[in-house]
Structures are given as structure tokens and as C-alpha cells.
Amino acid sequence: MVAPEVTDGRIGNITDRDSNSNLPVIGSLIYCENDALDHEDIESYYPYEFNYTSALRVAPPRRAGPGYEMFPGVGYYKFHTDPQVWEDARKICAKEGGHLVIINSEEESKVIQQLFARHPKINNVQYNDFAFIGFHDMYTEGSYLTIYGDPLDKTGFTRWSHKGQPDNAGGFPGEDCGSVHRNGGLNDLTCTSKHAFICEQEMW
């Protein structure tokens, strides 16, 4: 079987082997954050025979997308000041090969604070002090999930921006989309409000 095309040029490490065939499963393909690739399509390629030794030899060096800045040991980030509703923000990050930020540590929260500090005034937004990031409670009120469906309390970072948050403010439909405050803490906001947003590309 022919190996699938690696559209973003990345070849991952061998992270697992199929339990039946013992063939390698390539991690970066499974987790490829490209909206054009359906997850079922990706999984259907496995297991397959793949000469990973030669693939690793020809893989290009890891690069961040345009406008992404590397914070050593943390990741690549892009702060978007052109306000979007949450869903459009999510799509824009995906098109760039990234995703809305998922904060996993205080260290990563500090990177967010640094990015915010460069933009003291953001135009045409509901709140100048918040940016959309990659979590929500659209499915079940009060049950916060990352954009990958993992519980927020498994991310390693659940510090909320202020006492009383999350508050699902504003009556129906409430606030079901995740954001981060300038102070690096989390908050829930209305999904259809327009805000700055922050994309992340994984570092590995």
C-alpha cells in the first residue's frame, strides 16, 4: 500500500504500532491539524507499510506558519487582532495549520500575557481584554471541552480570569466559548461576539 501524502511536510515519530499487524503508526498524521483532512480518512490509512527510515531522512525541517512566533520550549503562536466570532476564529487557525490555543501550563499562560501586552488596544471587539481560545461548553452547559474533545480539567491549566468565572452570562444562549484574559486566566464568552483570538502550532 502506498503511504499517504504528508500535506504539511511533517513526518512524525513512530509513536505506536498497530496491535494486529505490528506496523508503525505515524503520530503526526493522526494528529494532522488540517481541516481538509477528515479524521476518518486519516485513520483509514492505517495500518500501512511505510518506509519510515527514508521518510525521516527527507523530511524538511520544522517551520512555523507565516506570522507565528516561536517561544522556545512552549510553542508557536499568532495573535490575531482582526476580530472574529469563535467558530470563524477556529477555522482560521486550522487553515493556518494550527489551532485555537489550548493552554497547558502557567508558562504557556505567561506567553499569552506577553502577546496581549503588545496589543493594548484592539479595535472593534466587544471586550478589549479577552481573546478566543480553544475550549467551549457547547454540548453540555458547564462541561468544558477543548476543541479536541478533551475535558478542560485534563489540560493542566484551569485558572479562571476572575472570581465568579465561568458565569455563562447574559441569559440564553449564555456563554459557551472559551477565551483568555490579559491576565492569562480563562473566561467563557458569547460564541457570536467578535474578539481577538490566538492560534497555536504545536512544537515537537
Ligand SMILES: [Ca+2]
Ligand atoms: Ca456556558
Ligand SMILES: [Ca+2]
Ligand atoms: Ca464569562
